[in-house]
Amino acid sequence: MKYYKLHLIRHGLTQGNLEGRYIGSGTDLPLCQEGRDQLRQLKAQFDYPQVPLVFVSPMLRAQQTAEELFPGVKTIVLQDLREMAFGVFENRLMTDLVKDPAFAAWMDPTSHAVPEGAEDRVAFYNRTGGMLMKLFEYMLRTHTEEAACVTHGGVLMSMLAQHALPQRKPEEWMADPGCGFSVRLDAEMWMRDHLAEAYDVVPHGYLDVEEE
Numbered sequence: 001m002k003y004y005k006l007h008l009i010r011h012g013l014t015q016g017n018l019e020g021r022y023i024g025s026g027t028d029l030p031l032c033q034e035g036r037d038q039l040r041q042l043k044a045q046f047d048y049p050q051v052p053l054v055f056v057s058p059m060l061r062a063q064q065t066a067e068e069l070f071p072g073v074k075t076i077v078l079q080d081l082r083e084m085a086f087g088v089f090e091n092r093l094m095t096d097l098v099k100d101p102a103f104a105a106w107m108d109p110t111s112h113a114v115p116e117g118a119e120d121r122v123a124f125y126n127r128t129g130g131m132l133m134k135l136f137e138y139m140l141r142t143h144t145e146e147a148a149c150v151t152h153g154g155v156l157m158s159m160l161a162q163h164a165l166p167q168r169k170p171e172e173w174m175a176d177p178g179c180g181f182s183v184r185l186d187a188e189m190w191m192r193d194h195l196a197e198a199y200d201v202v203p204h205g206y207l208d209v210e211e212e
Contacts, residue, residue: 004146022089022094
């Protein structure tokens, strides 16, 4: 059986991550030096897949991660791979946000509130789920059997929760910076069920060390 493989990877660390800030698509931070060093250490210690193509978010932190992990590889920048917009909560410290009743209301899964300037959750869900479908359809159409995608934690979790087997809640697909999950599909199953199998972590071997 012929499989198409896509490696979904979360971008590396930024200063905002280190400071515990709530960073979405409204804050275009670069990688910090610790983030670059961490990516280089991961690349030296573990195996990232060799791919001919990388899909990447337009955010600077994602593009710089792609450059570190896949230097010289063809990239396609896609706007819909950006992180969710957090509006008035953007770039605020999480230690402050957890005390904010408006933030708590937004975190309530039953709430339909949309903070000023933020992206509607339903719109984000549809955007990310549809984006994964477009990536695979591009690969099928161009006979690209393997590719990587460097994006954001929230995007990665939403994509996998919608279309990956085994089925898991979004938070169960959380990935460390510079890491992610490999998924594979056969064309028949994808066309019929819009599902792909998550079969490994990225980089390969990282999970073994984490378990030790």
